[in-house]
Amino acid sequence: MPAPFRSKSAGSRPPGRFRREDGPPPHRPGDIDEAVLYGVHPVIEALRNPKRRHRRLLATENALKRLQEEIGELPLQAELVRPSEIDRLLTPDSVHQGLYLVCDPLPSPDLDSLPDDAIVLALDQITDPHNVGAILRSAAAFAAAAVIVTIRHSPAATGVLAKSASGALEHVPLIAVRNLGDALAELGKRGFLRIGFDSDGEVAFDDVALRRPLVMVMGAEGKGLRQRSRELCDHVARLEVPGTITSLNVSNATAIALYAASRRR
Structure with missing residues (x-):
């Protein structure tokens, strides 16, 4: 059973497509190699989705408590971070609510x-x-x-x-x-x-x-x-x-x- 979270040092930066200096992702749904999701509802639904392959989850202390209340056992370890560490991975107007998930894109059906x-x-x-x-x-x-x-x-x-x-x-x-x-x-x-x-x-x-x-x-x-x-x-x-x-x-x-x-x- 995965541990509910592991700590993360302030000096390191997790991977993600939405670093402020990188600009927006490519406008092509069929060729992205990872999906970045943030916010309570997108992250909770993605964690509940057995078709998703989850790579990395960042959560603030309060957001992690909410996740555990909503889901129970998480499908991967969460890294406990401060809100500012998620802020710098996203554009200034992004409302992440303390949650940031990197996962595989969902497959496109025929x-x-x-x-x-x-x-x-x-x-x-x-x-x-x-x-x-x-x-x-x-x-x-x-x-x-x-x-x-x-x-x-x-x-x-x-x-x-x-x-x-x-x-x-x-x-x-x-x-x-x-x-x-x-x-x-x-x-x-x-x-x-x-x-x-x-x-x-x-x-x-x-x-x-x-x-x-x-x-x-x-x-x-x-x-x-x-x-x-x-x-x-x-x-x-x-x-x-x-x-x-x-x-x-x-x-x-x-x-x-x-x-x-x-x-x-």
């Missing part, structure tokens, strides 16, 4: 693994990790089977994204594909209904006859759906809203679309 009654999200080059994290959180809340992202032009599944997802990264698989258009074409052959979303869509989402399997395609911030993505969708739909502002943040629009789809099962 499209073939998706069940025949699935609701799936596809993100068309959404680059803001806060938005992708919030989308993952909504996907977990509404039991989406997976979120499809592109290997390029998508944020890495670590750091800010994981913190924004608040533990959902451990529950909703991220499927990284090289070409979203090819993935949508493949899903179409499998019988998926493909619905793209745009504030100027030709049909109201409420008027689309839904069926499963279903993939809902969300466009990038500002740019929206790319041309090929639009062409491969069976419908390009809009969310009907009663107010004067009809263009929603993509994470908000995704949450509404998931809720509407779940109510019409």
Whole structure:
């Protein structure tokens, strides 16, 4: 049984991708060699996830007590540190709550693994990790089977994204594909209904006859759906809203679309 923690000298520095001087991680979910998670919910859910291979855990005294209350026996030894030692591994605005975990990235499943009654999200080059994290959180809340992202032009599944997802990264698989258009074409052959979303869509989402399997395609911030993505969708739909502002943040629009789809099962 691993000891609950081991002490760490102030002069040493643990490895990690988010040292302040290093800048952000690469924006490619498929090629990172380690994931850095921080904050209570992301770290607790990752420690509970048997699919994760944990490498190193840093914890303050109070955070370690909370971990032991929540989890009991930890899957690895925690290194007891001061908050400032985690601060210098992260950007100044990062809220780590006394926890910092280095682990292996989760594997990316294949499209073939998706069940025949699935609701799936596809993100068309959404680059803001806060938005992708919030989308993952909504996907977990509404039991989406997976979120499809592109290997390029998508944020890495670590750091800010994981913190924004608040533990959902451990529950909703991220499927990284090289070409979203090819993935949508493949899903179409499998019988998926493909619905793209745009504030100027030709049909109201409420008027689309839904069926499963279903993939809902969300466009990038500002740019929206790319041309090929639009062409491969069976419908390009809009969310009907009663107010004067009809263009929603993509994470908000995704949450509404998931809720509407779940109510019409």
